[in-house]
Amino acid sequence: MNRVTASWVRVRLRTAPAAAAALALLVALTACLAAVFPRTLDRYQDAGLVHAVERAHPDRTSVWLYAPRLDDGFGQRQREDALRPRALERQFAGVLRAVQRPLTADRAQSSYGVQNSDPLAVPDAFIPRPSGLPARLRLVAQNGLGGHSSVRTGRLPRVNGTVTAATAEVEAAVTAETARSLHLRVGSVVHVPGAARRPLAVRVTGVLDPREPGGAYWASEPVLRTPSLVRVPSADPQYYWLGALLLPPEAAPALLGTPGHPFRYWQVAPGTRALHAHELGGLKSAVAALESGPGLGQVRTVTDQTAQADTDLDDVLNDYGRLAAGIGPLVSVAAFGTATVAAVVLLMAGGLAADRRRAELALLRARGASLRAMGGRLLAETAVVAVPAGALGLAAALLAVPAERRVPAVLAAVAVTALACLALPLRAMVTHRAVRVHGPREDAVSRRPSRRRTVAELTLLVIAAGAVEALRRRGVSGTSGPSGASGSGGASAGASSGVSGDQLVSLAPVLVGVIAALVLVRLYPLPLRRLAGPARRLRGAVGHLSLARAGRTSVSAVLPLLALLTALTTAAFGGSVLAGIADARDRAALTAVGADARVEGSATLPAGLPDRVRRVPGVGHVDEMSVDYQAKAGANLTPVSLAGVAPADYASLAGRTGLGPFPAERLRRPSAAHHSPLPALASPSVARTYGTQPFPVRLGDGAGVTVRIAVVRDRTPAVVGDDFLVVDRAGLDRTAARPTTLLVTGAHPDARALRAAAGKAASVQLRSEERARYVDSPLQTGAGRVYAAAVAASAGYAVLALLLALLRAAPERTALLARLRTMGLTRAQGRRLLILESLPQAVLAAAGGAPTGWATIRLLSPGIDLTTVALPPAAAYSGAGVLRTDPLSLALPAAAVLFLAVGVAAGQAWWTGRKGSVRELRAGDSG
Incomplete structure (x- = not known):
C-alpha cells in the first residue's frame, strides 16, 4: 500500500467511522457463521458415525483374524510353542501394524488368544441339562483376563510349571453369570473329553465380574461372559447349555489334548475416538484391506498363511454412508440457501456504499483518477476493515465449535472476507467505467431493462428450470440415495463443504427464488403506473407524492428485493422442512x-x-x-x-x-x-x-x-x-x-x-x-438443528437486507421531509409519506415471497423425502416424510417484512420530527 492510498484510507476511516464499524460487524458475523457451518457438520457427522459404530454390537464391529488350525506338518513341540503367549503377543503386534489409518485399534479392548472351535460336551452331572443333553463348553485362553475383570470369589487361574498337550489338570475362571447358570463355584472340577488320552480336568479357581461387560473384550464373543441355551434342530425342541471356561494364556497348549480343534485368534476392536466422517472412504478401504487386501497379506506374513478375517464393520460403515447420503442433500439445500442470502446481503452492502458515494467517486473520475487506481483505493479501504473482522469471526468460530479440521472453516471465512472486500470496488468500477459528472436519473418506472440483463435473466431461468427438473427426477431420500462408495463420498463431501450430491440440484430452491425476484422486478413498474393516474385525483398530495417517490427509486434498489425474496424462499423452505420433520414424527408415533x-x-x-x-x-x-x-x-x-x-x-x-x-x-x-x-x-x-x-x-x-x-x-x-x-x-x-x-x-x-x-x-x-424416541442418530439431530439455524439465519439476513435498503435512503428522506415541512407538511403527513413510500417494495417482497415459497415447495416436494432425517429405519414407512407447505413458514416471514418496513419508516419520521429543519436541509444539500 503506497503513501497516497494509506492517506486515503486514514481519511475515510476518520470521516466515516460508523460505516466502517457496520461493515466490520457484518463481515465478522457472516465469517463466523460461514466458518461455524463446516465445523458443525464435522461434529454431528462424526458423532453420528461414532454412534453407528457404538450402537452396533462389538461382535459386528470387531475385526476377527484367526488361523483355522495348526499346520499338521508341525511337530508336537512346535504346535505347543505356537499357542504360547509369547508367540501370540509377537504376532498380535504385527497384526496391529497391519491396521491402516484412518482405521485405528482400541488396544485396551482388543485381544488375542486360543480357543477350541468345537464346543466340547462335558459329562459332569452337576451341570444343568434342560433337555437331558450335556452342556457344551469352550476352553478359552485369552490375554488380559486380570485387567478386564475383578474377582468376586476365589482367585485368578494360573499354571504350575509348563503346560503341554499331555497335562492332566489346568485351572480356569468363570464369570458370575456362567457360574450361576451352570452351577459352578470355586473348587468345581469340570472334565473335558480328551483326544487319545484321559479327560482334561479343569478346576474352577475364581468367579469373575467383567469390568466393562459391553466392551469388545467381552462382548465380541458373548459366550465368554454369558452362557446361552442352544436349541437342537429337531421336531421336538431340545436345548443344551453353551458356556466358556477361561484359562490362563499359559495353559493354551492343553487344548491340543482335546478334540475341540483349537485355533489362534487376534481380535481388533476399532477405536471410536479416531473415527471421522470425512474419512469414511478411507475407513472402508482400511477395513477392506484387512479383510481381503494388503492388510490381510501382512497379517498372514506375521501369523499364518492360512489366516482369515471376518467382520461386519464394513456393513456398519455402509449403513452410515447411506444415512449420510440421504441426509446430505437436504443439508446442502439449507446451506446453499443461507449462503446465497448472506452473499446477496454482502453484495448489497457494497452496492449501497457505492451508491451513497456516487458523487464523490464521479468527481474523482472527472479529475483524472483511473479505474484501477480508484478500485485499488476502495479495495484497500474495505480490506483494512474487512480482513481483521473476518479473522475475528474465524477465531470466534474456531473457539466456539471445536472440531478436528480447520481448512474448510478457514476457506469459508476467507471467501466471505474476499466477497466483502471486492463488493464495493467492483460495483464502483462498473458504475464509473465512463467518466460523467451528472449521471442520468435511473427510474424504475421509466427505464427499460437492457439486453444484457434480459439474456442473464433468461439464462438463470433455464438453469433454475433444469435444476428443479433434475431434483424432481432424481429424488432425495434415504432409500434412493447412493450406497457404497457413493455414500461415503456424500458424507465426506458434506463434512468438508456442506455440499452433498449435485450442487446444481441443491441450488434449485435458491434459483427459483432468484427467478421469481427478477420476474417481480420486471412487473414492479406496472402497478405504480396504474396507480399514478388515480393518485393524481386524490385531494391530498401525500398519496401522489409517495407513488412518485416509489417510482423514482433507483434501479440499483432491485438488489434488496433479490435478497428479500431469496431469504423468504429459503426461510419458507426451511420452515416447511422442519414442520415436515415434526409432522412425520407425529404421524409415525400415531x-x-x-x-x-x-x-x-x-x-x-x-x-x-x-x-x-x-x-x-x-x-x-x-x-x-x-x-x-x-x-x-x-x-x-x-x-x-x-x-x-x-x-x-x-x-x-x-x-x-x-x-x-x-x-x-x-x-x-x-x-x-x-x-x-x-x-x-x-x-x-x-x-x-x-x-x-x-x-x-x-x-x-x-x-x-x-x-x-x-x-x-x-x-x-x-x-x-x-x-x-x-x-x-x-x-x-x-x-x-x-x-x-x-x-x-x-x-x-x-x-x-x-x-x-x-x-x-x-x-x-x-x-x-x-x-x-424417533431421534435415532446424532446425524438426524444435527441435520434438524442445521435447518433450524438456516431458517434463523435467513430471517436475520432478510431483516438486515430490508434495513440496509431503508437506511440507504434515510438522508435523502430526511432532507425531503425538512423541505416539505417548510411548505406546511404536518408530522402525521410526513409519517404517512415515508410509510407509503417504503411499502411498494415491501409489499412486493411479501406478496411475492409467500407464493414463491409455496411454488418452490410444491415443485420440489416430489423429490424431497424427509423420512431419513425424521425417523429411524425401524419406524419409517412410505409417505411418512413428504414435504408439505407450512402456512406459518410462508406467512410469518412475509408479515415480518411488512411490519419491519412500516416500523422503520415510522421511526424515521418520528426521529426527523424531533430535529430542526435548517440542520436537515443542510445535511440534505450536502448529501
Missing part, C-alpha cells in the same frame, strides 16, 4: 400407538379397567376392542392380526386420528343374516390375497369366523403391520369379543395416572413417549 395412548393386555382386560381409564385426567375417549395376534386366515393358515371393534366408535376414532377413516356402515354386521360373512376392513396385502370372496379365519382360541373384505386401508388404529383384519365385535363369539386393548384419545393423558389405573393387568404405550 401409527405405532394407534391413538394418544394404548392400553393392551396379554389376555382379556379386567372388567373395571375401561372405567378407571376414562377417569384419568386428560382422557377424552376410550375405545374398547379385542385384538387377536394369533389368528390365521384362509386354507393356508396365513398369520394375520384380527381386531374386533364397535363399527361406529371405531369409525369415529379412525376419523379423529386420520388412520384409514371409513364409513361405519361398511363394517357393521348384517342384522338379518347371522350366518353371513362378516364385513372386514383389510390391509392391501390381505386384500390382494383373498379379494372380495368370503374366506375363513381361525382365531387364537380355536374358534372360527368367515369374513368378506369390504374396505381396504393402508393403516388402521387397532393394529400395526402389513397383514390385518378389522371386523365387527358383535359377529365374534363371547370369548373372542372380550376387550384386550383400549385406545385412548384426549388432550395430554396423564401417563403416571394411566399406568396406575392399568396396574399389572396391561401395558401402557403413549404417543408422546413413542415420538420422543
